[in-house]
Amino acid sequence: xxxxxxxxxxxxxxxxxxxxxxxxxxxxxxxxxxxxxxxxxxxxxxxxxxxxxxxxxxxxxxxxxxxxxxxxxxxxxxxxxxxxxxxxxxxxxxxxxxxxxxxxxxxxxxxxxxxxxxxxxxxxxxxxxxxxxxxxxxxxxxxxxxxxxxxxxxxxxxxxxxxxxxxxxxxxxxxxxxxxxxxxxxxxxxxxxxxxxxxxxxxxxxxxxxxxxxxxxxxxxxxxxxxxxxxxxxxxxxxxxxxxxxxxxxxxxxxxxxxxxxxxxxxxxxxxxxxxxxxxxxxxxxxxxxxxxxxxxxxxxxxxxxxxxxxxxxxxxxxxxx
Amino acid sequence: xxxxxxxxxxxxxxxxxxxxxxxxxxxxxxxxxxxxxxxxxxxxxxxxxxxxxxxxxxxxxxxxxxxxxxxxxxxxxxxxxxxxxxxxxxxxxxxxxxxxxxxxxxxxxxxxxxxxxxxxxxxxxxxxxxxxxxxxxxxxxxx
Numbered sequence: 001x002x003x004x005x006x007x008x009x010x011x012x013x014x015x016x017x018x019x020x021x022x023x024x025x026x027x028x029x030x031x032x033x034x035x036x037x038x039x040x041x042x043x044x045x046x047x048x049x050x051x052x053x054x055x056x057x058x059x060x061x062x063x064x065x066x067x068x069x070x071x072x073x074x075x076x077x078x079x080x081x082x083x084x085x086x087x088x089x090x091x092x093x094x095x096x097x098x099x100x101x102x103x104x105x106x107x108x109x110x111x112x113x114x115x116x117x118x119x120x121x122x123x124x125x126x127x128x129x130x131x132x133x134x135x136x137x138x139x140x141x142x143x144x145x146x147x148x149x150x151x152x153x154x155x156x157x158x159x160x161x162x163x164x165x166x167x168x169x170x171x172x173x174x175x176x177x178x179x180x181x182x183x184x185x186x187x188x189x190x191x192x193x194x195x196x197x198x199x200x201x202x203x204x205x206x207x208x209x210x211x212x213x214x215x216x217x218x219x220x221x222x223x224x225x226x227x228x229x230x231x232x233x234x235x236x237x238x239x240x241x242x243x244x245x246x247x248x249x250x251x252x253x254x255x256x257x258x259x260x261x262x263x264x265x266x267x268x269x270x271x272x273x274x275x276x277x278x279x280x281x282x283x284x285x286x287x288x289x290x291x292x293x294x295x296x297x298x299x300x301x302x303x304x305x306x307x308x309x310x311x312x313x314x315x316x317x318x319x320x321x322x
Numbered sequence: 323x324x325x326x327x328x329x330x331x332x333x334x335x336x337x338x339x340x341x342x343x344x345x346x347x348x349x350x351x352x353x354x355x356x357x358x359x360x361x362x363x364x365x366x367x368x369x370x371x372x373x374x375x376x377x378x379x380x381x382x383x384x385x386x387x388x389x390x391x392x393x394x395x396x397x398x399x400x401x402x403x404x405x406x407x408x409x410x411x412x413x414x415x416x417x418x419x420x421x422x423x424x425x426x427x428x429x430x431x432x433x434x435x436x437x438x439x440x441x442x443x444x445x446x447x448x449x450x451x452x453x454x455x456x457x458x459x460x461x462x463x464x465x
Contacts, residue, residue: 031364040362047334047367054334054378057327057465059402061375216372228375228402 014095015087022271023240024048026247029275030283037287048240052233060229065126074121075227075234081113082241089248090171092179093258093266099172104152107171107249111148111204114238115141118213121231122223133222136294137213143298144203144210147305151197154313155184155253161319175256185254193312194254196305201281203301204246205239208286212294243282247274250281332462333367335454338377338401342394342430344384347444348411352381354447361447363454374400379457381450382436385413385420385428398434404464406457408438410450415439 009015027048035042062071088107090097097103119137122130153167159177160168168174184190203210214222224235251273259269292300339352354361371377374397386394398407412418414430421428430436437460440453 035359035362035364038359040359041365042362043364043367044333050330050334050367051369053327054331057331057404058378059404061400061402216370220372221376224376225373226375232376 009087009095010083014089014091015083019083019086019241019244020237022274023237023242023244024052026243026274026278027240030243030278030286033279033283034287037283048236052237055229055233055236058229060231061226063126063226066226067124067126070120070124071226072231074117074124075231075238076117077120078114078117078238079234079241081110081117082238082245085110085113085245086241086248088171089245089252090175090256091248091267091270092175092252092256093260094263094270097171099170102169103171104156104169104174107245108149108152111245112141112145114242115204117238118223118235121227121235125223125226127226129219129221129225130223132219133213133225137223139294139298140203140210140213140301143301144200144305147196147301147309148200148204150306150309150313151193151200151253154190154193154309154316157313158184158190158316161316171252175252178256179258183255183257189315190254190312192308192315196308196312197250197253198281199301199305199308201246201250201277202285203297205242205282207282209289209292210297211291212297215291243278244274247277250277328462328465331465332458335367335378335458335461336369336371336376337363337379337381337454338371338374340374340380340382340394340397342382342384342414343387343390343426344411344413348383348413351444351447352383352410352450361451363451366454366458368454374398375402377401377405378461379406379408379454381408381410381454382414382430382434383410385417385423385426386430386433388425388427391427391433395433404461406437406461406464407434408440408450408453408457409436410440410453411445412441412443415441418443 012018028045031047032042032045062068085107088098088103115137119134122134155174156167156169159174160166162177163173178184185194206214214224224232227235251270255273258266260266339349341349380398380401409415409430413420414428414436417426417428420426438453438457440449442449
């Protein structure tokens with residue numbers, strides 16, 4: 001039975017089919033709300049699905065200078081990494097997750113796979129614009145991983161202290177702790193960490209203030225420049241899955257309350273929370289801010305989110321009650 | 323089945339601009355049509371893309387100067403099939419005000435198969451949107 005359940009979790013719910021459809025919904029909602037913020041009609045909610053079907057009909061071109069095998073495999077790497085990451089994250093009241101001792105640390109590594117896949121694909125495509133995008137992606141990843149890791153450490157420390165450990169990296173424990181003691185979002189000492197995590201979201205997804213690696217108006221989409229057809233559709237799909245993973249993670253870390261006993265209500269509540277996370281941290285930011293320069297983004301990440309996460313960490317370390 | 327596919331694909335045209343030595347008048351008009359919220363071509367599923375390898379509909383402006391001719395043909399070849407070409411402005415048709423210049427190699431359709439012509443110097447944004455809508459009907463049949 002266990003194997004059947006595992007396969008079901010991996011390919012239908014919450015990984016695989018559900019995650020892909022949910023990712024497309026989040027992408028569509030993001031584009032629709034973005035259009036409404038600019039007072040226009042905007043594309044329909046199912047637009048990302050149409051784009052995906054269209055890209056399958058296009059010819060796939062491979063540049064003569066590209067390293068063929070790596071160029072074709074790179075889009076798959078990020079996609080698979082994100083599919084595995086979805087299975088690790090519990091949905092409160094619906095799905096319990098894998099529940100190992102350190103799944104938060106595994107998630108931190110898996111979160112880096114799409115950026116890594118982008119870098120590998122860019123380096124294999126043999127285009128100078130991709131090389132520029134590759135170096136920018138690498139710099140940006142290094143900058144936002146620091147506050148992200150510190151937020152994870154803070155949450156782990158907070159939960160670990162309650163269970164008499166130095167740190168607890170199990171997502172199952174983190175959720176059960178919050179279901180007993182109230183969500184961490186409402187804890188004032190954790191508020192800086194929440195803000196730091198919200199600052200990291202746009203860079204992980206790669207949207208406007210921090211879409212410096214893919215800046216289409218200056219380096220012609222950077223790492224994605226040489227990709228067309230199926231490879232490009234794979235990267236777009238990975239973008240959607242990234243939204244699912246990061247918003248589900250935000251829900252699991254800071255606000256994993258379940259509404260009732262029935263799973264369908266809990267699932268709808270989870271979807272609403274994810275939509276809210278995406279709207280606040282991606283759509284509104286994207287609609288109101290212009291693209292930063294690389295050095296500005298680097299400084300921003302090593303200054304504000306890191307400082308915020310550090311404040312939370314110190315408050316947690318000395319168990320300050322506010 | 324093929325009909326359904328055509329209906330789906332029609333809703334997702336990605337636009338790419340090539341400047342073939344244009345004076346920038348048509349480019350400004352195209353940017354205002356394809357990009358600004360006022361006319362909102364995104365409701366048709368259009369998206370402006372930065373790379374020729376992502377494009378479906380190509381908007382070419384300018385009288386094809388001698389220097390830029392080879393590059394335009396090369397970028398055009400990098401666009402994956404199926405694709406549609408829209409020539410924007412009077413220049414790609416006849417050379418426009420630059421007609422008798424020694425540096426001009428128009429018309430454009432001597433080198434590239436043009437599907438839709440949008441004449442004007444520069445054409446109105448409405449005319450360009452109409453050109454894109456006509457290009458969509460042609461693109462649908464090529465999938």
